Amino acid sequence: MDTAALSPDAGIARALPADFPRRVLLAVTGLSPQIVTETLYALALRTQPPWLPTQIRLLTTARGAEHARLNLLSQEPGWFHRLRADYGLPDIRFDAECIEVIRDGAGQPLEDIRSQADNDATADALTEAVRALTADPDCALHVSIAGGRKTMGYYLGYALSLFGRPQDRLSHVLVSPPFESHPLFYYPSPGERVIHTLGPSPQPLDCHQAEVTLAEIPFVRLREGLPDALLAGRARFSGTVTALNRVFGPPALTLDLPARRIRAGGIDLVLPPAELAFLALFARRARRGEAAVPAPPKGAPDTIWSGWYLTERRLIGGELADLDAAERALRLGMDGDYFSQLKSKLQRRLREALGPAAQPYLIEDGGRRPRRYRLPLQGTQVTFAALDRED
Template sequence: MNKFENYKNRILLSVTGMSPAVVTETLYALVTEKNFIPTEIKVITTQQGKNKLLESLLGIVGGRKEKEGALSKFIKDYGEQYNFDHLHFDEDSIIVIEDQSGQKLGDIRSEDENTLASDQIVSLVGNLCQNEETALHVSIAGGRKTMGFFLGYALSLYGREQDSLSHVLVDEIFENVPDFYYPTPMSYKINDRNGREIDAKNAKVMLAEIPWVRLGLGVPNDLKENKITYSESVAKAQALLKDPSLTFINGKDGLDNRLVKFGDKEIKLAPRGYTLLLSLVISKIQGFKYATDFRSEKKVIEIYLKIYSYIKNDDAMEARLIPKPKDKNSEPPPNDLIKVLSESREDIRRKLINTFSMSKNAKSPYLPSSSMGVWDLFIDLENIDISQIKHRLSEIGISL
């Protein structure tokens, strides 16, 4: 079974400049090599590039259909072998980079225009990656090198397992030949750059898949609302991905302040989130397993309640973790430890989302993880500083 058939939307996303053939070349390689048949093609370009795309791929000149475009010819040539019934590409599928006033850019030459391109490319990729029913194939074969870089970078930030990245390689003799768009299934004579006759049937086009690092940051809310720029997304990704460190801060109210520095970002955590984070650090220092099995849960509950009860006067939490029997002859009901720890992690996640502009599904070493009932924090002890609150912990009976 074709693995891509599981995805309702299969999008080929490309950047182009004045060589629209990279779109049909990539489409040919995707279809014939990977059996990836797009339901839609989207192209990011400039106004000059759009005009060239309309003329070459769709046969539209000056707003009028004047000839058969290369895309239509491709579908005719390979339509019996592959099903292109759902392939969509029209003028609205071409995204033109705009300036700050909404005017279409004719070209990208200045530093400011580069910045505009980066912001719009990153935003587009992020928004396309919101839909889990979409498989995205990104081609960086065309356009200016910076546009391809931004496109690949954006995919690293927001891409999922089903997404892929490529460049397309074409026989040198067919490169930049005006009438060449893809290898034809039958003989089709054209002239090369020196005027010599060559046959498009003999062309070799190969998809060069590019390995890329899937950072798994998800799609941040700031991006969805177009509140984040390219440079800001870089800074926030670096803050999340550099060597993680934690510093527990002793405020004027001690643990009640619930202040922790995540790297260089100071966050005031919710009571449950702070309790879980500090409990996990204590378990790493003391060397006990932070787990919900019957051997470990007593110690976990003890540490959790010592911290939580100190910073919040809430008898309900103790009732959840050490439930009392209804009468002296009955067994106590099961505790809510698993649920309490999950709720505590969500409290931390919400704070990280707001601070680092990460998505709900993003992965981060700052977020406690659980597997088979065992909880952990994947930050080295040498990068965790609790010196400021050590005396506070002694006050509540926790020795380190």
């Protein structure tokens, strides 16, 4: 277990996931809601240090929600309440409002997952739930993939891989036979409690003798490679995976100068004319295979640099007043300060939009003196063309 969890969004170091003020157990269930009490038992009583959720969230079908509500939250049998009472667990928010029914494309509750459309709706619901919970820097999320259909577990685990942070965990609960999958077993009892095996010759079983183990599952965290837009907006599974594949695919840059838009790594963004012209200058040099060049000196305006830059500004067009202002500012040439300001603004916008995937599209300086600047793309990776606004 990671003993140095860090919440990157808040910048607050905490020793363990258990130290976070909000702790959410997120699970999927089908017709066997036992995984909720089994997982809670394992987290609270078989994990060192114990991890006690402040809230439990379930995602399930309409049938699964009814099974969970009646078996876990009713007065009788009310297995969730009985577990808390048996082991003196603190208050945990878990009520009917914490059970979310997955809905289809038309907004209707899913009775079961039978079609590709049902699968897609399930994937989107699980992905958005994980994205929303991991957006809270004060929340530590524990995801259980023990319940529900296998596809539900897959989508939930993959969603955590996409959005999970250092304080988040993924697990599966293991129950010793013959208690595993027994419809009357919910957790090891503190004292003797008898149930019977299923079949033609029932045999008594003591729930006190059952063993429940939490198997923590390592997962690859891809969150740092996601653009900010995917972290902030509602997330669909297929769209997030497609965007991530584009981000980590071969770099490709398209510039649509009249529309003031670029497409970098499959992500579209609008740039102000000043930053777009600066990028276009370097993109055109990369497309022609030209060598890296030194920046203009500070305090010594260079008319070659201003000529390159103003050519791109004129191709972009826009407000005449803006273009006139740029031409007046550069009438004697471009100096190093003007160059540095344009570069800094462009790099910041690209990093905000693309995250770590911005690297191939940043103007690099060679890493040593004398500094020489270029866009590190091959000519075939740069295109000047109109972009489809509906893409």
